[in-house]
Amino acid sequence: MFLLKDRNATYYARYCFSKDLVEIGFPAELRFSLSTKKRSEAIDRLMVIMSHIRGYVSTWDRDGNIPLTLQRLKSELKAIRQRNFCHVVDAPPLPVKHVLPVLEVKPSVSKHQINKRLLDDFIRSKEVENILPRTIQQLESRIRAFVKFAKANALEATTKHAMDFRDELLRSGKAEKSVIEYLAAARQFYKWLRLRGDLDKNIFEDVSVKRKSRRASEDRQRWTKSDLYKLFKHPSLTPPSKNIVRTQRELEDYWLPHLLLYTGARVSEICQLDTADIKLIEDIWCIDINDIGQDKRLKSASAKRLVPIHPELTNRGFLHYAQTRYENKQQKLFNFRATGVNKDWSARFVNRFGKILDDLGFIASYRPTLHSLRHTFIDELQQSGVAENLVADLVGHTKTNLTFSRYGKRINLTSLYSTVKSLDVL
Incomplete structure (x- = not known):
């Protein structure tokens, strides 16, 4: 009208x-x-x-x-x-x-509209890099936290806004690691804005957190020998009695912790394995950790590797388990599926393992975890004097030394197997 x-x-x-x-x-x-x-x-x-x-x-x-x-x-x-x-x-x-x-002044556009457009453009830019959905979500939520705090057009935010945001995160009681991750997300966003030509300066470039005086290795717990002994005495992790048939779930509860302890692999790497990933190469049985197959993912290019199977796993019947799955025409080594938007392979088992730790009296937030088995594997090899570049090849870490990372090749299977075989944890 x-x-x-x-x-x-x-x-x-x-x-x-x-x-x-x-x-x-x-x-x-x-x-x-x-x-x-x-x-x-x-x-x-x-x-x-x-x-x-x-x-x-x-x-x-x-x-x-x-x-x-x-x-x-x-x-x-x-x-x-x-x-x-x-x-x-x-x-x-x-x-x-x-x-x-x-x-x-140019046509009136609200700061909310500007911030939304910039963040949407940034997220689209990250998505084409094939970054994990979980990482994308974390980046977006952490950047939004800064934009909301600053109450300003993202292009007009200043170094003072960045410093005040850091101080607010520290005052809120967040863990040091979380504060660092929030600042890293915002720094990445403003670096992208600078590279794109929207800004002349990254306001988060020099904004950091003074780390507490402790070694990086102390940030995560490893399993002590006494706690490992206690863990592997749990009924779910002890060998079955003769003539006792275990369900697939019970077999998974048994094999996952053993595999993590004796391979140093990440939980998701083991949960996503196919039966075809158990291979005999150069007369050495190995686990081929790769990203070949639907929804299989690796953390980095270095994570693609061969890990020799420890004799203890062979003695306990792991090869027999893998062969049985293969003969029954099962593609996956375990009955896990990638779930949710993040295609998470390990969430279900992490929850199940938490109940085992509850049964044993380990207190949440103060106890070692499934991932701590990886730390235990690495620490045991370090205590034994194994060279860092050799451990890096076993656990899928990027080599920090320029000579080894750029010019060095993968260490041969025989040397890797000798190293794994020397591991005596339990």
Whole structure:
């Protein structure tokens, strides 16, 4: 409806701008008083106003300044009303050069819209890099936390905003590792903005957290010998009695912790294994950790590797278990599936293992975990004096030493098997 009444029964005109004009900064509508309470008179005046607005919009220069355009239109409409709605418009000319700074401002876009567009662009950029959905979600939520805290257009945020955000994270009681990850996400976002040309400086470039005086190895617990002894005395992790047939779930509860302890692999790497990944190469039985197959993923290129099977696993019957699965035409070594948007292979088993730890009296948040078995494997090899580059090949770490990382090749299976065989944990 173009003709409406206000609460005083005075008629006014209502003109709605087209969608394409609204998208570039025009208001959704323009209202203008017709200065009459008589309907017939209001209709006549409406025709004059609508004709003028439509003619004005149709001849508007699309590259023109929108605030100035609207100001001129309103000035002309006011002149029409002052002349008792006659068609002739003699509005005072407006300066070509904008006198007031506000007239130089680009179409009004809210900081929320700007921040959303920038973050959406950033997330799309990360998605094409084939980054895990979980990592994408974490990046997005941590960057949103800063944008919400700063209460500013992301392009206008300052180093002070970044420093205040760091201080707020520390005051909130978040763990040091979490604070570092929040800052790293924001730093990555602002680096992307700088590289894209939106900003000249990364406001998070020099914003960091002074780490507590402890070694990185102390951040995660490993299993002590006494706790390992206690763990592997649990009924789910002890060898079955003769003639006792275990269910597939019971077999998984038994084999997963043993495999993690004697291979140093990540939980998801073991959960996603196929039966075909158990291979005999150069007369050595190995686990081929790879990303070949539906939804199989690796943390990095270095994670693709061969891990010799420890004699203890062979003695306990692991090869027999794998052969049985293969003969029964089972593609997967265990009955796990990638679940959720993050394609998580290990979530189900992590929860099950937590119940085992509860049964044994280990207190949540103060106990070693499944991942701690990997730390135990690495630490045992370190205590035995095994070279770091050899351990890196076994556990799928990137070699930090330039010589080994760039020029060194994978260590041969015989040497890897000798190292694994020397491991005596239990």
